Amino acid sequence: MAGKFKLSKKMKKWILPAAVIFVVAAGVGGYFLWRQANTAQAAGASGNTLNTAQVRTGDLTLSASGSGTLVAGQQADLAFPVAGKVASVDVTVGEKVTQGQQLAALADTSALTAAVAAADLNVKLAQQTLDDLTINAPVTLAQAKVAVVDAQEALTTAQNSIKKTGMARCDTDTTEAYKDRYDFLKSSENEIVDNWDGKDADYYLNRVVPAKDETVKALANYVYCQGYFESEIVTSESDLTGAEVTLKQAEADLAALQANAGIDPIELAKAQTALAEAKVAYEQAEENLAGATLTAPFDGIVLSVAGEAGDTAGTGAFISIIDLSHPRVEFSVDESDMDKAVVGNAANVVFDALPDDIFTGKVVQVTPQLISSGGYQVLQGVVQLELADAADADKLIDGLNASVEIIAADAKNAVLLPLDALRDLGGGEYGVFVVGFGGALKLQTVTIGIQDDYYVQILSGLEGGETVSTGLVETK
Numbered sequence: 001m002a003g004k005f006k007l008s009k010k011m012k013k014w015i016l017p018a019a020v021i022f023v024v025a026a027g028v029g030g031y032f033l034w035r036q037a038n039t040a041q042a043a044g045a046s047g048n049t050l051n052t053a054q055v056r057t058g059d060l061t062l063s064a065s066g067s068g069t070l071v072a073g074q075q076a077d078l079a080f081p082v083a084g085k086v087a088s089v090d091v092t093v094g095e096k097v098t099q100g101q102q103l104a105a106l107a108d109t110s111a112l113t114a115a116v117a118a119a120d121l122n123v124k125l126a127q128q129t130l131d132d133l134t135i136n137a138p139v140t141l142a143q144a145k146v147a148v149v150d151a152q153e154a155l156t157t158a159q160n161s162i163k164k165t166g167m168a169r170c171d172t173d174t175t176e177a178y179k180d181r182y183d184f185l186k187s188s189e190n191e192i193v194d195n196w197d198g199k200d201a202d203y204y205l206n207r208v209v210p211a212k213d214e215t216v217k218a219l220a221n222y223v224y225c226q227g228y229f230e231s232e233i234v235t236s237e238s239d240l241t242g243a244e245v246t247l248k249q250a251e252a253d254l255a256a257l258q259a260n261a262g263i264d265p266i267e268l269a270k271a272q273t274a275l276a277e278a279k280v281a282y283e284q285a286e287e288n289l290a291g292a293t294l295t296a297p298f299d300g301i302v303l304s305v306a307g308e309a310g311d312t313a314g315t316g317a318f319i320s321i322i323d324l325s326h327p328r329v330e331f332s333v334d335e336s337d338m339d340k341a342v343v344g345n346a347a348n349v350v351f352d353a354l355p356d357d358i359f360t361g362k363v364v365q366v367t368p369q370l371i372s373s374g375g376y377q378v379l380q381g382v383v384q385l386e387l388a389d390a391a392d393a394d395k396l397i398d399g400l401n402a403s404v405e406i407i408a409a410d411a412k413n414a415v416l417l418p419l420d421a422l423r424d425l426g427g428g429e430y431g432v433f434v435v436g437f438g439g440a441l442k443l444q445t446v447t448i449g450i451q452d453d454y455y456v457q458i459l460s461g462l463e464g465g466e467t468v469s470t471g472l473v474e475t476k
Contacts (some may be wrong), residue, residue, distance in 0.1 A: 010201045011036040051471050052435050057464035060457050061410040062450055064337030068349065068383065070400040073326030077317035081288035084108055086311050091319070093305055097296040102306075103319050105293040112289040117280035133271055137262030144254040151247035158243035162227040163236040170225035178225050181238050187214045233276040294445040298323055303398070325383045325393045329361070331404040332371070332378040341366055347383045348405045354395055360386040363406060373468035409450045415458040422448070422456055432462060433469040441469055 050202050087107035091097060119475040133140075168175060196203055212340055228236075300321040307313055329349050333341050343366055347357040365382040372378075383404060423431045423443075430448055433441045446461030462468075 008398050012205050033122070038461070050435075050439070050469055051420075053470050055419060055458070055462050055464055055466045055468060057413060058416050059410065059412050060414055060416055060450060060452060060455055062340065062408040062452060064333045064340035064406045064408065065089070066331050066333035066337070066341075066378075066404045067405040068329040068331035068402045070351065070396060070398060070402060071328050071330055072300075072322035072324055072398050073328055073384075074298065074300075074323045075303070076300075076321050078103065078294045078297075078319045078321070079291075079315055079317050080106055080294070080313050081291040081315065082106075082112065083312065083314045084292075084312050086307055086309055086318075089305060089308050091302045093302050095302045097300060097302060097321060099296055099298050101296045103294040103296060103302075103321075108314070109289060109292045112285070112292055116282070116285040116289050117365065122278040123275070123282050126271070126278040130268075130271040130275050133263045133268055137257075140264065141254075141257050141262035144257050147250045148247070148254050151243070151250040155240075155243040155247050158236070158240040161236055162240055163233045165230075165233060166227060168225070168227055175222070175225045178218065178222040180332050182215070182222045182242075185211070185215045185218045250431040294319055296321055299325065322398055324396050324398065325387065325390070327385040327387070327393070327396055329385060329402055329404060330380065331383055331402075331406075332373060333406065335370055335377040335379055337406075338379045340406050341379050341381055342408070343381075348407070349383060349385060349402050351396075351400045351402045353400055357392075357395065359385050359387070359392070363368075410461040411450055411457045414449070415460050415462055415464050416455040416464060417446070417468065418458055418470055419454055421452065421468040422446075434462070435467040435469055 008335040024415050032265050085107040087105045089104045091101075097103065170178070174227060189208075192211045196208055253264070257263065257346070260268070298321075303320040303322050304317075306318045329347075331341075331347075343363050345363045347361050347363055349361060350357070351359070361383045363381055364384045367380045370377040371380055383406075417432060421432055423433070425431045425445070429445060431443050431445050434444045436442055444461050447459040449457030449459045451457065
């Protein structure tokens, strides 16, 4: 699996032959060359030899390898809106279909047709209710004005009818007349009672009891005329409060109607909502009626058929179709390669069943979460394949296993240097010892590009065919 860009950790000692002529560069490069030259002179007597390699021209690719499974670009599971007897099934599994093509149909659609008619009527009724608000707006506004006048009159009546503690019910003359009447009857009652011997029952029943009754009635009239009962006071106050609230509401209703051309905004909102809901129900009813005939929503291949003509179908999936003209591959790569699995990166896909065909595509989705698989942490994503023609689509079936290579970066016809020949000079600079005439070494600074585990791209400083030193090999 290709590695991420990083310098080799296997920095070898350099030992140069004693006869080498050195070209010393200034600064860090000059010191590095001087040190290597001394090392070479000390090692020359030991019989060590210099390893070399050629700079070549070729292609370099940084990629991540993983596995994947082909899935359809889209899938539709088609079902009838209601259960019923199947009139016809017009396709078979594996058959190619085009968008809009009839696939199957129910025999009896009378209930669905009736539902459309009922829904259409509900739309018309809801529309009429909405229209009536506009038509009746002048009448509604006039009624609101009358309601305000009635509320004002009711408030005036309630205000005039208010009763309070200490307020007399009758005028003074009437109250005093009731008082005098009570006093007279009470005096007469006392006289009659005084004349009773306490034994004569007829006297008691015919004189005492009537006298007492008259006195009680007279007292009740006197008390009644003196003021109002608590219940009457509470009721009058409640009536006044109710009249005030009614007037405020009537005035608010009138103001709302005047501001909306005589249409109650709340009733308008209700009517509009009812009409919208009725239209949705109508559209659903029409869709259900249309759904009694299953048609292909896109070009594709029939994946499954759940019955045949004459069968009773439920409301579950009856026919499924898939689109393999826009296939996708769901892939997994090791977490160490997550830097390469980036949306937009190119990908090469080879299916196990089609080893001679290379399909290309692009990463269109990467799941932002690692998944545990087989004891490893993997990153999952989706590659959208780019088919050259319909013939490629004909080769594919849902569920094919594949090897997936995601291309993070590549360089075509690039100058490539063996990684062992590259030296880190520090400060972001790199150098290479170029082998010249007679084995002489020259430190050449270079600009590098992408790198894998073996080669690094040279952007400037070297050309293909040059010989460079990669280190020493002991010969003793």
